[in-house]
Amino acid sequence: MKKVQSTCNVCSLACNLDFYVENEQIVKVIPTPHYPVNKGFSCIKGISLDKQNTKFKPSPLPKIRNVKGEMQETTWEEAYDYVAKKLLEIKETYGGDSIAAISTGQLPLEEMALFSHVMRNFLRGHVDGNTRLCMATSVVAHKQSFGFDAPPYTLNDFELSDTIFLIGANPIVTHPIIWSRIRNNPNKKVIVIDPRRSETAQRSDYHYALNGKTDIYLFYGLAYILIEKDYLDHNYIEAHTENFQGFKDLVAEYTPDVVAKETGLSIESLYEMAGLIHTGERVSFWWTMGVNQGYEAVRTAQSIINLALMTGNMGRPGTGANSITGQCNAMGSRVFSNTAGLYGGGDYDNLVRRKAVCEALQITDEQLINKPTLPYNAIIEKINSGEIKALWIVSTNPRHSWTNNTTFQEALEKLELFIVQDIYDDTHTSQDAGVFFPVVSGLKKTGTYINTERRLSAMRPVLSKAEHEKTDLEVFLGVGKALGMGSLLDLWQTPEAIFELMKKCSKGMPCDITGITYKALEGSAGIQWPFREGETLEEDERRLFEDGNYYTPSKKAKFMFDKIMDNPLPTTAEFPYILNTGRDTVGQWHTQVRSREIGVAEDAYAAQAYIYIHPELAKEKGIKENEIFEVASINGRTSRFAARITENVTVNQLYAPMHYIETNNLTPSLYDPFSKEPSYKTTPINIYKIVGEC
Ligand SMILES: Nc1nc2c(c(=O)[nH]1)N[C@H]1C(S)=C(S)[C@@H](COP(=O)(O)OP(=O)(O)OC[C@H]3O[C@@H](n4cnc5c(=O)[nH]c(N)nc54)[C@H](O)[C@@H]3O)O[C@H]1N2
Ligand SMILES: Nc1nc2c(c(=O)[nH]1)N[C@H]1C(S)=C(S)[C@@H](COP(=O)(O)OP(=O)(O)OC[C@H]3O[C@@H](n4cnc5c(=O)[nH]c(N)nc54)[C@H](O)[C@@H]3O)O[C@H]1N2
Ligand code: SF4
Ligand SMILES: [Mo]
Numbered sequence: 001m002k003k004v005q006s007t008c009n010v011c012s013l014a015c016n017l018d019f020y021v022e023n024e025q026i027v028k029v030i031p032t033p034h035y036p037v038n039k040g041f042s043c044i045k046g047i048s049l050d051k052q053n054t055k056f057k058p059s060p061l062p063k064i065r066n067v068k069g070e071m072q073e074t075t076w077e078e079a080y081d082y083v084a085k086k087l088l089e090i091k092e093t094y095g096g097d098s099i100a101a102i103s104t105g106q107l108p109l110e111e112m113a114l115f116s117h118v119m120r121n122f123l124r125g126h127v128d129g130n131t132r133l134c135m136a137t138s139v140v141a142h143k144q145s146f147g148f149d150a151p152p153y154t155l156n157d158f159e160l161s162d163t164i165f166l167i168g169a170n171p172i173v174t175h176p177i178i179w180s181r182i183r184n185n186p187n188k189k190v191i192v193i194d195p196r197r198s199e200t201a202q203r204s205d206y207h208y209a210l211n212g213k214t215d216i217y218l219f220y221g222l223a224y225i226l227i228e229k230d231y232l233d234h235n236y237i238e239a240h241t242e243n244f245q246g247f248k249d250l251v252a253e254y255t256p257d258v259v260a261k262e263t264g265l266s267i268e269s270l271y272e273m274a275g276l277i278h279t280g281e282r283v284s285f286w287w288t289m290g291v292n293q294g295y296e297a298v299r300t301a302q303s304i305i306n307l308a309l310m311t312g313n314m315g316r317p318g319t320g321a322n323s324i325t326g327q328c329n330a331m332g333s334r335v336f337s338n339t340a341g342l343y344g345g346g347d348y349d350n351l352v353r354r355k356a357v358c359e360a361l362q363i364t365d366e367q368l369i370n371k372p373t374l375p376y377n378a379i380i381e382k383i384n385s386g387e388i389k390a391l392w393i394v395s396t397n398p399r400h401s402w403t404n405n406t407t408f409q410e411a412l413e414k415l416e417l418f419i420v421q422d423i424y425d426d427t428h429t430s431q432d433a434g435v436f437f438p439v440v441s442g443l444k445k446t447g448t449y450i451n452t453e454r455r456l457s458a459m460r461p462v463l464s465k466a467e468h469e470k471t472d473l474e475v476f477l478g479v480g481k482a483l484g485m486g487s488l489l490d491l492w493q494t495p496e497a498i499f500e501l502m503k504k505c506s507k508g509m510p511c512d513i514t515g516i517t518y519k520a521l522e523g524s525a526g527i528q529w530p531f532r533e534g535e536t537l538e539e540d541e542r543r544l545f546e547d548g549n550y551y552t553p554s555k556k557a558k559f560m561f562d563k564i565m566d567n568p569l570p571t572t573a574e575f576p577y578i579l580n581t582g583r584d585t586v587g588q589w590h591t592q593v594r595s596r597e598i599g600v601a602e603d604a605y606a607a608q609a610y611i612y613i614h615p616e617l618a619k620e621k622g623i624k625e626n627e628i629f630e631v632a633s634i635n636g637r638t639s640r641f642a643a644r645i646t647e648n649v650t651v652n653q654l655y656a657p658m659h660y661i662e663t664n665n666l667t668p669s670l671y672d673p674f675s676k677e678p679s680y681k682t683t684p685i686n687i688y689k690i691v692g693e694c
Helices: 076-094 111-120 136-146 176-183 215-228 234-240 244-251 256-263 266-277 298-308 328-337 351-361 377-386 406-412 472-483 486-492 495-506 599-604 615-621
Strands: 001-008 016-022 025-033 063-065 071-072 097-105 126-129 163-167 189-193 206-207 283-289 320-323 388-392 415-424 435-438 447-450 453-457 577-582 610-613 628-633 638-645 653-657 681-688
Touching: 063 076, 076 097, 076 388, 076 415, 076 472, 097 111, 097 377, 097 610, 111 126, 111 328, 111 447, 111 486, 126 283, 126 377, 136 298, 163 266, 163 615, 189 266, 189 577, 206 266, 215 244, 215 256, 215 266, 215 298, 234 298, 244 298, 256 377, 256 638, 283 298, 283 472, 328 447, 328 495, 351 495, 377 406, 377 653, 447 495, 486 495, 610 615, 615 638, 615 681
Parallel strands: 097 126, 097 388, 163 189, 163 283, 189 206, 283 320, 388 415, 415 435, 577 653, 610 638
Antiparallel strands: 001 016, 016 025, 063 071, 063 435, 447 453, 577 681, 610 653, 628 638, 628 681
């Protein structure tokens, strides 16, 4: 029996798993005992990866929609030629700006890098990722505050912290390995800030159920109290930060009275929280989607960073302002996708960085794309307005996951070329494709993932490819060749070769990986960036900013802040309730196309979309458990859900799992001004009992 250690390509822990294989069949999956992330544990999604592409599996040949509107199988060569010809025609007629793609945080970094080389460097198109829906806020917050997109922690900090703030994060459901690390910590206090009594809130020491999207008031208010009480680390502020005075002046406005009124929390609880920060010796602040997905999200994330800076809770074991990522390779897409920033980081107009990247890739400055991609929302808007004519979707399901998702459906009708590349041909998005590229899953691929704590790990093929089967990398190479890229692809032929290119691009950057080799990653404990050529690895767990130096020109972290804006989409008399959305159970993954193959989990979920509602509101509306009722959103659309009655939501707030397409039918086209991340979590709605239908 062969054993292959590979990476779980589902969530951002990127656990390692040992796959035992006999006669091209996975016999068992055992979480890798020595891997420092999951230490012999995994969740049901990882342990069930052997089920992927078993119950549902497309034919390995590509399909093109024929004149009758039917999908017709063809050969790979024909499909590459067809797509290349169309892309070149569109580019010729309307320019590179008329071509766009949406990629993912779920592919190995080598595949993302090559995809951008074809789509951005060669075709001069736009490529954004589903990470825009997820991590864009943290990216901008880190860049502005720290000078680079650098989550500073190691997962061990969960075990070393005495005071753990979880803000808009529900790790019991979303990052179970993180929760197991928290449980391993005997000395912790867990404080959850979430408008909902989430699974994690239920098991916390303190739960503060603030009004949705008022976190920024809370954190400015806590800063106010910390200043008032002089619970500050003056030495740290002086030595390692910039513009504290400006921040101090601003938060003077956010008195406990104001903050209590906005957040719905009591003044006592604000002082209690400030006291917890003060008495904690190793205080860590962790945030996820409850913070990132909002109309004022970047400044909210930075209000958390500011608290850590002013109390000196940075760079020491068990501390930090720490954003947890979502998808297995969100970090890889952030630094190596050449979409919002250059490979390895840096801006498109930074001549020093351009030169370094050109040298690494052996291309000229003219051949390297010269501007960041249009963000996701602008891509959809420009398809709808007729400026973008071709769209290629890779490893994401936007017909379901995009905010106000009917606008995606409307956009499709305007496209001249719509390609979908997925491991399933029956997703909501695949079904509308003009061209469908079926690809193999991670079980048959080679590549590198970077997890939430910046740890690179190896994905290695567990099973062999069957006849006609292709990896994403092979498809990108096939289309690139058909486009006539010629020698521009010479250095990009294998994952290992591409990894070497990315290493060169990273040289001298905060994410420097020049010391890592493919061989060193294989069967290893993973390696966190930075890891420079010539360095030796002394510890498995490394955090950033231990020396108090940041990546800004002054080496100091910046206090970033603004006056708090008015909610652009408040509740109204017509839409008096709030729709909150997010994950529901450990077994459900996003749009459920992958997790539906986990038999035991799938059997446990309703096929009908459901929504959580408080008993008082349900009673007032005459709605019973499991009764289907209508939800009308301020975006002008309605969906139907079955009622799940629970006191875990407040009376005026309902919670709909994002795992059902009905949910994003209701979310608005509203984004953070800096990150353009959608505001998925607070939509004004109304609800109606259905009468007179049978
Ligand atoms: N089982 C499972 N695990 C997953 C995923 C999955 O689909 N299924 N997805 C992965 C991905 S890509 C991601 S990004 C992560 C997401 O991980 P999380 O962010 O932990 O998950 P969510 O359920 O989206 O949101 C977390 C919480 O934010 C709260 N929230 C809503 N509004 C606010 C607010 O205004 N303030 C605060 N403080 N909290 C608020 C919600 O009530 C919810 O409990 O999970 C990853 N892990
Ligand atoms: N209302 C609401 N909406 C949300 C969120 C929310 O909290 N609330 N969260 C947002 C967030 S954080 C995220 S990350 C997004 C996630 O949204 P999506 O990215 O749309 O969700 P997934 O279901 O993970 O889709 C991934 C697709 O990739 C395919 N796939 C898997 N492996 C491979 C592969 O190797 N190659 C290829 N080509 N395809 C592959 C899968 O079959 C699947 O179709 O949803 C966002 N939408
Ligand atoms: S916690 Fe995440 S990475 Fe680990 S097994 Fe589960 S889904 Fe995979
Ligand atoms: Mo995400």
